[in-house]
Amino acid sequence: MLGWKDERPLSAVLPAKEAKAITKALGVHTCGQLLLEYFPRAYSRHGSGVLAEEAEEGDMVTFLGEVTDIRQFHSGAGKAITRLTISDGQTTFAASFFNAKYLTRVLHQGSRAMFAGKLNFYRGQPQLQHPDFLLLPAPGQKAAGTGSLNSLSAYGDPDELLRNLDYVPIYPATAKLASWRIMSAIQYILSTLPPITEPLGEVPAGMPSFDASIRGAHLPGPEGPEPHLERLKYNEALTLGLVMALRRLDTLKRSAPALPVHKDGYRAGLLAQLPYQLTDGQQQVLDEISEDLEADEPMSRLLQGEVGSGKTVVSLLAMLQAVDSDCQCALLAPTEVLAIQHARTLTKLLAQTGVAATVIPLTGSMPTAVRRQALLDIISGQADIVVGTHALIQDSVEFFDLGLVVVDEQHRFGVEQRDRLRAKGREGQTPHLLVMTATPIPRTIAMTVFGDLAVSTLRELPGGRRPIQSTLLPESRPAWITRAIARITEEVAAGRQAYIVCPRIEGAGGVIELAEKLSQGPFQDLLVEVIHGRLSGEEKDAVMRAFAAGEIDVLVATTVIEVGVDIPNATVMLIREAENFGVSQLHQLRGRIGRGGHESLCLFHTLAEPGSPAYQRIGEVAATSDGFELAELDLIHRQEGDVLGTRQSGSLRTLRLLNLAQDRAIIERASVDAEGFVDRHPLLAQRLVLEIDRGDREFLDKS
Structure with missing residues (x-):
């Protein structure tokens, strides 16, 4: 995690049987994988109840509960049955054991223990059939349990292992691996782990050290797990923040064609002849974009706006600013329907206002002769604005002088695709970039995955629109x-x-x-x-x-x-x-x-x-009808994987703990800190980013 690894094989630290069981059940092979990929899902303090996870029939559940009743009787077939009633503080479970007379010597009314088993229901009542259990010993008691209790003995005295915990961690378990078996393995690994040097060089102000947080997230002391989990979340957020800060730094090192505003050019002509006035919001955004285009550093700006807020005319005015300086523009759309619609809309608007800029569509399904002519118009400079789909990115498309790339519905494209199109600019220069979306982006997403882009926002709808x-x-x-x-x-x-x-x-x-x-x-x-x-x-x-x-x-x-x-x-x-x-x-x-x-x-x-x-x-x-409110709602319902738009489920492997819907304050701090960190330690920042999981690096490059 961001500058720290523990690549010791589990088999080199844990007893061979335990290492093999953990690898088979969880798919992890190193101590670092276990410490960084399997955090507790809940904690019990001094035996306080921990609610069972919301589970369905057939799921494995692990929870801490109190025995509220215990009875023994014989079935009609003569089998001895011990029936427990267990409460986890909210739900009451029934647990049945066959031929287990010893239970009444171990468990009593009021006993507190962790239970693990397969959940089923009988007449709506949650049931566990012969679950494993682990008694949490009170002073003067001995540890007791079934199933994998013996695994704890491999790490020392189970009584001491359980009695010295201020908080008992509850891990996501499997049918073959109980929560306390994961807990005991992690506790042993931590006992063999030398102190960790602070990966960032200095501990973030007001936070515990990374060493304390790795240990405290798994085995909290009296202070509890919260400060340690917050530090680990911060590291995850800082990982993304460093990627974005380095991207911004890379952009600033490049040069772009300076595109000044011409008082009597196409842009001015369109503004003068528009059949309506720009809204205050449109004018403000246009000013922000125009200022960026006038600089000799590449613009990298995200324009987000409500459905129907007038992004198209703003983007056209930006493109005409480039055309006025004899540069071409490329408008990248995700579908042929949208590309043709854009080309038609832009052509119609230019014709209505008497602006002579040319618009050429380019899509994959064009007839060969039409496509060949379009390619000739593009390479010769006859095409001012080229509107197309992924066909624009192909090697066969060459521009005479590409100065501005506009990407519509940016969540359908990745950084990799945008950069391939920007690479078609004149040698030694990077075209300006404007990406647009009608899907408002939650602030936490904007700071992380799109943090390399300046953001302009259109909230106001043009006049005449009715709710x-x-x-x-x-x-x-x-x-x-x-x-x-x-x-x-x-x-x-x-x-x-x-x-x-x-x-x-x-x-x-x-x-x-x-x-x-x-x-x-x-x-x-x-x-x-x-x-x-x-x-x-x-x-x-x-x-x-x-x-x-x-x-x-x-x-x-x-x-x-x-x-x-x-x-x-x-x-x-x-x-x-x-x-x-x-x-x-x-x-x-x-x-x-x-x-x-x-x-x-x-x-x-x-x-x-x-x-x-x-x-x-x-x-x-x-x-x-507020798209920005709905974007936050979407983040809560679907989590970041879907909202990012780059894959349909799940999230970055880097984000084990960070919740983009709930941890806004941590993300905001990490985003600001990342900027300063790159300024102070650019080489260390690059090294830390290179250590990000390869799959995450590919994901971020395509986000």
């Missing part, structure tokens, strides 16, 4: 669903258009089946069309053109319409099985409507049962 009414539509209310379908029909009759979003293409509730069902039923007099990811680029473009032209009444789609699609006449959206989508994704989808001056309605259909977590989550989305 979108959102309603929950449970499957258990068929009358509501019937009314929703009728509501869509009414909107179409009033000259409007509608989206219906499905979580899948085929099968029950999929795009194809639902479109056919609606076309033959309630929408038989309407023009219904489908769009999904299996259609070719030309087919998707044709559908979107027809929808934009008002030739389609109802568009049944997957999430290919999630971002960037701008049809002001679309006023109603029905999202089927909304529980299959994330919080931010639902907000993004909802943002496809309400883009004109008409009242708009979003209907969140769900199969989730009222009162369930999924139902509650959808209700929270329906209750607010």
